[in-house]
Amino acid sequence: MAEKLREQQAIPVSKVQRAAKFISTGAKVGGNYVKHYAKKMVNPSMDKEELHSNNASDIYNSLSELKGSALKVAQMMSMDKNLLPRAYQDKFTMAQYSAPPLSYPLVVKTFQKHFGKTPEGIFESFTRSAINAASIGQVHQATKDGKKLAVKIQYPGVADSVSSDLKLVRPFALRLLNMNERELDHYMAEVEEKLLEETDYVLEIERSREISSECGHIPNLKFPIYYDEYSSDRIITMDWIDGKHLKEWLETNPSQKSKNQIGQALWDFYHHQVHNLKKVHADPHPGNFIVQEGDQLGIIDFGCVKVIPEDFYEGYFALIKKDLLIKEEELNQIFYNLEFISDKDTAEEQVYFKGVFKEMISLLGKPFHVDRFDFADDGFFERIFQLGDRISNDKMFKKSRQARGSRHGLYINRTYFGLYNLLNQLQAEVDTTKPEWLK
Amino acid sequence: MESATTKKTAKKDFRKLILEGYKNHVLEHGTAPKSVFKFAKDLKMKEEEFYAYFTSFDSIKSAVWIQIYEDTISQIESQEVFKEYSAREKFLSFLFTWIEELKKNRSFLLSIYGEGSKGMLSLPKEISDFKDKFKDFANEIILEGKETEEIATRPIISDRYDEAMWLQVWFVFKYWLDDRSPRFEKTDAAIEKSVNLAFDLMGKSALDSFLDFAKFIYQSK
Numbered sequence: 001m002a003e004k005l006r007e008q009q010a011i012p013v014s015k016v017q018r019a020a021k022f023i024s025t026g027a028k029v030g031g032n033y034v035k036h037y038a039k040k041m042v043n044p045s046m047d048k049e050e051l052h053s054n055n056a057s058d059i060y061n062s063l064s065e066l067k068g069s070a071l072k073v074a075q076m077m078s079m080d081k082n083l084l085p086r087a088y089q090d091k092f093t094m095a096q097y098s099a100p101p102l103s104y105p106l107v108v109k110t111f112q113k114h115f116g117k118t119p120e121g122i123f124e125s126f127t128r129s130a131i132n133a134a135s136i137g138q139v140h141q142a143t144k145d146g147k148k149l150a151v152k153i154q155y156p157g158v159a160d161s162v163s164s165d166l167k168l169v170r171p172f173a174l175r176l177l178n179m180n181e182r183e184l185d186h187y188m189a190e191v192e193e194k195l196l197e198e199t200d201y202v203l204e205i206e207r208s209r210e211i212s213s214e215c216g217h218i219p220n221l222k223f224p225i226y227y228d229e230y231s232s233d234r235i236i237t238m239d240w241i242d243g244k245h246l247k248e249w250l251e252t253n254p255s256q257k258s259k260n261q262i263g264q265a266l267w268d269f270y271h272h273q274v275h276n277l278k279k280v281h282a283d284p285h286p287g288n289f290i291v292q293e294g295d296q297l298g299i300i301d302f303g304c305v306k307v308i309p310e311d312f313y314e315g316y317f318a319l320i321k322k323d324l325l326i327k328e329e330e331l332n333q334i335f336y337n338l339e340f341i342s343d344k345d346t347a348e349e350q351v352y353f354k355g356v357f358k359e360m361i362s363l364l365g366k367p368f369h370v371d372r373f374d375f376a377d378d379g380f381f382e383r384i385f386q387l388g389d390r391i392s393n394d395k396m397f398k399k400s401r402q403a404r405g406s407r408h409g410l411y412i413n414r415t416y417f418g419l420y421n422l423l424n425q426l427q428a429e430v431d432t433t434k435p436e437w438l439k
Numbered sequence: 440m441e442s443a444t445t446k447k448t449a450k451k452d453f454r455k456l457i458l459e460g461y462k463n464h465v466l467e468h469g470t471a472p473k474s475v476f477k478f479a480k481d482l483k484m485k486e487e488e489f490y491a492y493f494t495s496f497d498s499i500k501s502a503v504w505i506q507i508y509e510d511t512i513s514q515i516e517s518q519e520v521f522k523e524y525s526a527r528e529k530f531l532s533f534l535f536t537w538i539e540e541l542k543k544n545r546s547f548l549l550s551i552y553g554e555g556s557k558g559m560l561s562l563p564k565e566i567s568d569f570k571d572k573f574k575d576f577a578n579e580i581i582l583e584g585k586e587t588e589e590i591a592t593r594p595i596i597s598d599r600y601d602e603a604m605w606l607q608v609w610f611v612f613k614y615w616l617d618d619r620s621p622r623f624e625k626t627d628a629a630i631e632k633s634v635n636l637a638f639d640l641m642g643k644s645a646l647d648s649f650l651d652f653a654k655f656i657y658q659s660k
């Protein structure tokens with residue numbers, strides 16, 4: 001027990017992670033936008049004392065075993081930029097690159113397997129090395145009929161190792177997230193399913209097309225066209241989206257008006273998906289958006305799409321409503337359906353958890369309670385962190401031996417976290433539209 | 440004149456008949472034929488006719504390996520980019536293409552080498568012709584790699600590089616025999632990773648600086 005406590009205290013819990021924790025355990029697993037955090041992971045200003053070095057090396061050891069999809073899960077799960085001391089940073093960066101880019105002969109072979117032709121046989125030009133490396137594949141640039149194209153190629157064997165990689169990540173997840181086994185298993189199935197989907201490029205194209213055609217009317221959004229004849233379950237060919245990644249773009253000091261325009265496009269994009277399509281691009285991390293000339297937002301990477309079941313949708317957003325005018329009974333039912341409380345809870349626990357989740361959701365729902373919300377308001381994020389702090393230190397949560405929050409919540413929370421984070425990075429003020437029934 | 444050509448084609452067909460007959464026998468029975476006599480009889484030929492083309496069953500297996508090798512080489516040489524490849528890429532390209540050729544004979548190879556392949560420590564003797572040919576190919580790559588300084592020249596060790604590359608070929612073969620992943624994607628990954636490691640080791644590295652330094656210390660004692 002003492003050992004356990006020491007561990008828990010020694011693993012630093014950053015603000016973001018704390019925030020995630022309280023948004024239900026689901027968010028702990030899912031809510032991370034620090035996917036590419038390896039390089040930025042270490043806060044140089046961090047006090048060494050904060051980190052028990054034994055623990056750090058243990059965590060590093062688990063991390064270094066990770067590869068491919070396991071790395072992706074770890075990235076997804078880690079809400080924490082301050083996790084490792086600088087000394088481990090380099091090691092970890094190396095671990096991330098333990099999958100070096102595909103050699104050109106393998107690219108050729110993959111093309112031959114899927115199309116019976118070499119890249120040169122298909123395109124007018126094709127870059128010999130990748131322009132961008134992603135976690136499960138790499139992106140080349142090609143041209144055909146005067147068009148610039150992006151060709152994404154998946155590393156071989158990734159799909160096949162998802163399940164075994166997830167087993168690898170378990171001990172790490174248990175430790176880092178301070179979850180118990182039951183809680184973890186509750187979500188692993190969902191994560192595994194989604195990861196497997198991410199490796200299916202045919203499905204990705206299908207969904208990209210579906211969502212981009214259904215969102216085509218939203219102002220200031222740009223979607224690439226996808227080309228079936230040069231795509232397969234391991235290769236995706238689409239239009240090249242010229243422009244800058246969000247971060248690069250922000251470095252050019254865009255005007256507030258521009259930032260609001262991009263922010264609004266983002267909000268509208270998510271509004272339409274969540275409330276009308278009931279399926280959502282559930283991976284809002286900065287690498288998946290490109291800002292183009294004229295403040296247009298290019299959207300790539302539909303690898304992770306979450307379909308929102310109707311009853312989950314109703315329960316979840318009913319709680320976000322400004323004035324919770326729902327009768328106690330109804331509210332109980334919603335909490336029950338969302339798996340925030342269960343039959344196994346004592347009466348005392350039920351009251352406590354209902355209170356906590358109500359508080360948390362009303363805070364998360366803040367942007368929905370007004371017509372226009374300024375995401376530059378760090379105070380809002382600060383309050384989320386503080387509540388997270390309070391809850392994660394509460395003994396009721398520590399004692400609880402149950403997973404809380406439905407597995408669908410995992411990706412929906414992750415999506416909203418990501419969206420809020422992006423909007424905060426943008427320092428954007430947006431019209432926070434909502435469906436009629438939520439007003 | 441006329442008869443000479445017919446005889447020649449007939450001869451060729453005989454060789455092919457034996458090769459195919461042998462493969463079919465292995466595929467259908469899961470084992471090699473019991474004896475040359477029995478095998479020749481099944482093919483409706485005399486035993487001595489068999490010996491005009493092959494000296495033993497092993498020499499048939501050897502011919503299969505050579506065929507696979509030669510098909511691989513003509514495949515990669517037909518690719519435009521091959522000439523532009525670095526030594527590392529050439530070796531990768533060879534292995535990726537070779538695996539595709541092996542695939543066409545997978546059941547046959549599994550029947551012969553699949554069972555107990557883990558115990559296959561020493562090299563089956565029918566492989567040696569293929570090994571010799573491969574080493575010629577490997578030495579061309581190594582020579583080229585040394586010219587471009589992709590591969591470091593080291594005393595004694597660098598004479599064994601061809602052997603090291605051969606061991607890698609054999610490793611890949613055994614890995615592929617056990618591979619159950621769709622499209623043998625895991626073998627692709629194994630090729631990629633092992634070749635990268637090998638070339639990193641053969642390339643100029645800390646090892647060379649170390650050797651150089653050691654030599655210096657030794658000589659200036």
Ligand SMILES: Nc1ncnc2c1ncn2[C@@H]1O[C@H](COP(=O)(O)OP(=O)(O)OP(=O)(O)O)[C@@H](O)[C@H]1O
Pocket residue numbers: 035132133134135136137139150152224238239240241242287288300301303
């Ligand atoms: N159509 C495109 N036009 C321009 N750049 C692109 C395009 N598609 C991808 N990229 C570049 O490649 C990077 C990785 O692509 P993508 O996000 O699709 O890969 P991924 O395998 O899903 O990676 P991850 O899961 O890490 O996000 C992008 O961040 C972007 O820089």
Ligand SMILES: [Mg+2]
Pocket residue numbers: 134287288301
């Ligand atoms: Mg991406």
